[in-house]
Amino acid sequence: MQAIELLLKRTSYNQLVEPAPNGDVLANILQAGCCVPDHGGLTPWRFIVFKAQALVDLGEIYAEAAEQDGADCEKIEKAKNMPLRAPMVIAVIANIDENNKIPASEQLIAAGCAAHSIQMAAVAQGFQGIWRTGVFAYHPHIKQQLKLTAQEQIVGYIYLGTAKGDVPAKSRKNYQNFVQYW
Numbered sequence: 143m144q145a146i147e148l149l150l151k152r153t154s155y156n157q158l159v160e161p162a163p164n165g166d167v168l169a170n171i172l173q174a175g176c177c178v179p180d181h182g183g184l185t186p187w188r189f190i191v192f193k194a195q196a197l198v199d200l201g202e203i204y205a206e207a208a209e210q211d212g213a214d215c216e217k218i219e220k221a222k223n224m225p226l227r228a229p230m231v232i233a234v235i236a237n238i239d240e241n242n243k244i245p246a247s248e249q250l251i252a253a254g255c256a257a258h259s260i261q262m263a264a265v266a267q268g269f270q271g272i273w274r275t276g277v278f279a280y281h282p283h284i285k286q287q288l289k290l291t292a293q294e295q296i297v298g299y300i301y302l303g304t305a306k307g308d309v310p311a312k313s314r315k316n317y318q319n320f321v322q323y324w
């Protein structure tokens with residue numbers, strides 16, 4: 143796939159089945175996440191890869207968080223199954239140093255770039271994915287269970303796998319509506 147095609151046809155896809163990226167392909171994906179613009183070279187990100195039993199474990203943690211929030215049985219069960227919507231989930235975690243001369247917003251953007259590159263590196267190698275957050279990206283119980291430090295936050299969960307069916311082409315916003323030439 144040409145780089146320009148990847149960018150212009152970029153899309154998310156949520157019907158994800160086995161196989162998940164593995165071996166050198168997964169290594170490329172994780173490496174791509176480390177090749178993003180990074181003001182000051184702070185490397186303000188890290189990744190946690192979940193697959194197989196780890197997805198079940200993550201679901202349990204989601205369910206505990208939902209229970210803490212007073213969710214009913216149906217919602218707890220739904221939370222438990224969320225990470226099982228793909229054969230792999232990569233949590234992208236930003237490590238924000240508020241005291242650094244590089245603004246916190248720039249550090250968060252760099253981690254966001256890592257998340258996007260992870261998704262795109264998967265697509266470039268024949269896989270598909272979707273970036274998700276939701277309440278379980280911000281829940282204190284999840285942060286505690288995933289052992290995030292006080293200055294870390296979850297930027298997203300990148301769900302990855304093989305497309306179950308055809309990936310539909312998207313209609314696009316016309317760039318001319320968003321550009322002015324000074």
Ligand SMILES: Cc1cc2nc3c(=O)[nH]c(=O)nc-3n(C[C@H](O)[C@H](O)[C@H](O)COP(=O)(O)O)c2cc1C
Pocket residue numbers: 152153154155272273274275276297298312
């Ligand atoms: C920071 C961030 C968080 C997101 N969280 C969710 C989410 O929790 N659930 C969801 O369905 N889509 C979420 N999305 C949007 C999807 O990743 C996706 O971009 C959207 O469905 C539009 O599809 P497209 O990427 O094909 O244009 C999020 C996107 C970003 C950038």
